[in-house]
Amino acid sequence: MAELARAFAPATVGNVAVGFDILGFAVKEIGDIVSVKKISEPQNIKIEKITGASGIPTDPKKNTATVGLIRLAKDFNLPFGFSVSIEKGIPLSSGMGGSAASAVAAVVAANALLPKPLDETALFSYALDGESLASGSMHGDNLAPALLGGLVLVQSVKPFEFVQIPVPKNIICVLVHPHIEIETRTARKILKKDVSLKEHVHQSSLLAGFISGCFLNDKAVISRSLKDHLIEPQRSSLIPGFTEAQSAALNSGAFGCSISGAGPTVFAWTDSRSSGEKIADNMKRAFQKNGTEKVDSWISPIRTEGAALI
Amino acid sequence: MAELARAFAPATVGNVAVGFDILGFAVKEIGDIVSVKKISEPQNIKIEKITGASGIPTDPKKNTATVGLIRLAKDFNLPFGFSVSIEKGIPLSSGMGGSAASAVAAVVAANALLPKPLDETALFSYALDGESLASGSMHGDNLAPALLGGLVLVQSVKPFEFVQIPVPKNIICVLVHPHIEIETRTARKILKKDVSLKEHVHQSSLLAGFISGCFLNDKAVISRSLKDHLIEPQRSSLIPGFTEAQSAALNSGAFGCSISGAGPTVFAWTDSRSSGEKIADNMKRAFQKNGTEKVDSWISPIRTEGAALI
Numbered sequence: 001m002a003e004l005a006r007a008f009a010p011a012t013v014g015n016v017a018v019g020f021d022i023l024g025f026a027v028k029e030i031g032d033i034v035s036v037k038k039i040s041e042p043q044n045i046k047i048e049k050i051t052g053a054s055g056i057p058t059d060p061k062k063n064t065a066t067v068g069l070i071r072l073a074k075d076f077n078l079p080f081g082f083s084v085s086i087e088k089g090i091p092l093s094s095g096m097g098g099s100a101a102s103a104v105a106a107v108v109a110a111n112a113l114l115p116k117p118l119d120e121t122a123l124f125s126y127a128l129d130g131e132s133l134a135s136g137s138m139h140g141d142n143l144a145p146a147l148l149g150g151l152v153l154v155q156s157v158k159p160f161e162f163v164q165i166p167v168p169k170n171i172i173c174v175l176v177h178p179h180i181e182i183e184t185r186t187a188r189k190i191l192k193k194d195v196s197l198k199e200h201v202h203q204s205s206l207l208a209g210f211i212s213g214c215f216l217n218d219k220a221v222i223s224r225s226l227k228d229h230l231i232e233p234q235r236s237s238l239i240p241g242f243t244e245a246q247s248a249a250l251n252s253g254a255f256g257c258s259i260s261g262a263g264p265t266v267f268a269w270t271d272s273r274s275s276g277e278k279i280a281d282n283m284k285r286a287f288q289k290n291g292t293e294k295v296d297s298w299i300s301p302i303r304t305e306g307a308a309l310i
Numbered sequence: 311m312a313e314l315a316r317a318f319a320p321a322t323v324g325n326v327a328v329g330f331d332i333l334g335f336a337v338k339e340i341g342d343i344v345s346v347k348k349i350s351e352p353q354n355i356k357i358e359k360i361t362g363a364s365g366i367p368t369d370p371k372k373n374t375a376t377v378g379l380i381r382l383a384k385d386f387n388l389p390f391g392f393s394v395s396i397e398k399g400i401p402l403s404s405g406m407g408g409s410a411a412s413a414v415a416a417v418v419a420a421n422a423l424l425p426k427p428l429d430e431t432a433l434f435s436y437a438l439d440g441e442s443l444a445s446g447s448m449h450g451d452n453l454a455p456a457l458l459g460g461l462v463l464v465q466s467v468k469p470f471e472f473v474q475i476p477v478p479k480n481i482i483c484v485l486v487h488p489h490i491e492i493e494t495r496t497a498r499k500i501l502k503k504d505v506s507l508k509e510h511v512h513q514s515s516l517l518a519g520f521i522s523g524c525f526l527n528d529k530a531v532i533s534r535s536l537k538d539h540l541i542e543p544q545r546s547s548l549i550p551g552f553t554e555a556q557s558a559a560l561n562s563g564a565f566g567c568s569i570s571g572a573g574p575t576v577f578a579w580t581d582s583r584s585s586g587e588k589i590a591d592n593m594k595r596a597f598q599k600n601g602t603e604k605v606d607s608w609i610s611p612i613r614t615e616g617a618a619l620i
Contacts, residue, residue, distance in 0.1 A: 011558070020507075020514045153522060155515045155535070163522040163531060194504040197330075205332045205465045207514055208444075210522050212463060212473040215525040222472060225465070230510075 002202070004110035006035040009105035009307035010096035010149070011090045012172065014141035017228040018207040018260035022259075023165075024097070024141035026153040027173055028275060029300040032098065033087040033310065034065055034105035038113055042292045043073040044184050045079030052088035060071075060084075064130035065102040066100070067284045069110050072126045082110055094177050095261035097142035101307075108307045115155040118167025121145060124160045135262075149306035151214065159230025167219045167302045172276040174268040175260060176245065178287040179294040185261035192232055203230045218253060221273065226269065239264045241290025248282035273299060315422035316345040319415035319617035320459070322407035323483065323577045324451035327538040327568035328517040333475075334407070334451035335461040337483055339610040342408065343397040343620065344375055344415035348423055352391025353383040354391030362398035370394075374440035375412040379420050382436045392420055401606070404496070405571035406485050407452035409615075414456040433457060434470045445494040445572075453572060459616035461524065477612045478527045482586040485554065487569060488597040489604040492548050496545040497572035501544055513540045529564045529565060529581065536566025536579065549574045558592035567593075579596045582589025583609060 013029040016023040030050075039046070049080035060066035065086050073081065084106060090098035107126045111117050111161045118126075124140070124147055130281075131143050140154035144162050155161040209225030212218075235244040236259065245266055249257035253275045267277050276299040284295045321340040326333040344360075349356070354450040356372045370376035375396050383391065393415060400408035417436045421427050427434075434450070434457055441453050450464035454472050465471040505513075519535030522528075546569065555576055559567035561587045565579035578589050586609035594605045 021511045155519045195510045200505045209465045211521045
């Protein structure tokens with residue numbers, strides 16, 4: 001049996017404008033890597049090293065990558081422990097599913113060291129511990145695509161019930177990250193507890209249209225549906241320049257543009273790399289005009305493969 | 311040019327548990343027929359005869375079949391009028407889309423008498439006048455499937471934006487109509503104006519799952535999704551025996567069972583006629599045990615064709 005395993009899990013865009021807490025997709029170019037090494041102390045989980053970001057908790061009970069491994073080691077009464085090294089490729093508190101990616105990469109790596117590997121449902125459940133720790137909420141819209149790849153609808157986290165939605169052809173995702181700090185917990189707190197029935201009906205029709213557009217590979221239906229009238233108006237004020245960046249994206253050929261997860265990263269969908277570059281440039285400029293100097297961007301296809309050993 | 315036309319429009323199930331106001335499907339066995347005859351008085355719309363039901367307004371301005379024709383005749387400055395006969399096949403106030411069927415059949419018949427026939431969008435718009443008159447609300451979940459057939463997602467009524475959702479193979483719909491009178495307006499009035507964000511997220515995940523299940527032709531996904539946690543709990547008290555009838559349906563092999571439109575008719579989905587018969591019998595018995603003697607039922611495939619001239 002292996003003594004050491006290393007896994008990659010991709011960055012993900014949660015909510016996807018239409019599916020608050022239930023819809024997410026994985027991107028190709030960015031992700032976290034977690035290495036897990038067997039150590040002799042039974043059920044001892046320790047963090048050896050964290051690179052690529054600072055300020056992440058080094059207490060295994062408080063770290064999103066390791067908290068699930070603590071329960072896993074106990075549940076299976078493992079006669080060994082894990083020493084964990086985390087390489088953050090996803091910027092912290094960016095809204096790109098960093099905590100989900102670390103949690104997923106850790107369980108996927110640890111799984112390779114178990115006598116009997118676990119199935120997706122079990123892996124999801126242990127990774128969920130990390131995500132809940134980070135966000136204070138049980139949602140799977142980042143976890144599921146980080147684990148499985150593609151565009152995933154999460155109907156339930158306990159039990160894990162999901163549907164893989166077909167990714168439309170040639171979709172290119174633009175991610176633009178203005179360096180403003182937003183804590184996921186804060187972004188959740190500001191949300192109204194209630195939605196009017198009218199808003200519910202309207203937002204539902206956008207979600208159902210978007211899902212249909214993906215199955216039909218119909219860009220007209222996707223474009224008219226990929227809109228968030230519910231959460232985005234409440235959160236956009238946390239991101240100076242959001243409205244201008246969104247307009248810039250839509251005027252540069254994006255099918256849709258909204259906040260990635262809790263933000264501040266903003267995502268847009270288009271259908272070519274050249275259009276993606278134009279969108280990224282114009283969005284960046286909009287954020288900079290509105291006072292955020294440091295802005296990063298990525299242009300990436302959807303990653304259809306899930307987290308994987310490397 | 312023809313002087314007389316006659317059209318059939320099917321009964322429809324609105325809401326379909328998961329898509330309040332935005333989702334509906336047509337059934338094969340029941341519908342309304344409207345005959346329209348040209349008369350010489352320009353833009354005069356009159357009602358000649360109504361059969362199959364009593365108590366329907368005979369004033370053309372107050373009748374769901376004719377109100378759209380009044381606007382149509384004006385909009386096109388028609389040099390003739392229409393005399394309209396309505397054959398109600400759909401029981402009144404049953405929740406089976408009777409007003410939508412009459413409105414659609416009337417515009418489809420009248421359309422055949424126009425110098426230049428209108429497209430679907432225009433027909434929908436005139437039929438919408440009738441539906442709004444009947445329900446006091448602008449929703450297209452009965453109109454769209456009555457006009458187009460199949461299972462239809464209505465994203466917007468003005469402009470008319472819709473998606474035809476594939477009907478899963480071998481679906482049989484059971485309709486059970488306990489003879490209790492519920493006015494659509496009353497059924498709308500009792501609804502809470504707000505939905506909690508949590509309920510919104512949960513009901514959205516059911517809608518998205520149901521749509522996905524239909525595209526995937528996956529009965530397991532359809533079964534776990536075809537549920538209404540939002541509207542049904544508020545309306546079921548208007549239908550004595552609903553809970554018992556629903557349990558009877560689910561225990562007899564239904565994939566899902568909920569209120570058809572505003573009720574009192576209850577629909578269930580299954581995949582064979584024999585299962586449909588068992589479900590219908592057990593639901594009928596449940597309603598009768600709960601005090602409603604007169605209960606009708608139908609077992610019907612989904613009608614994939616729209617309204618049609620006959």
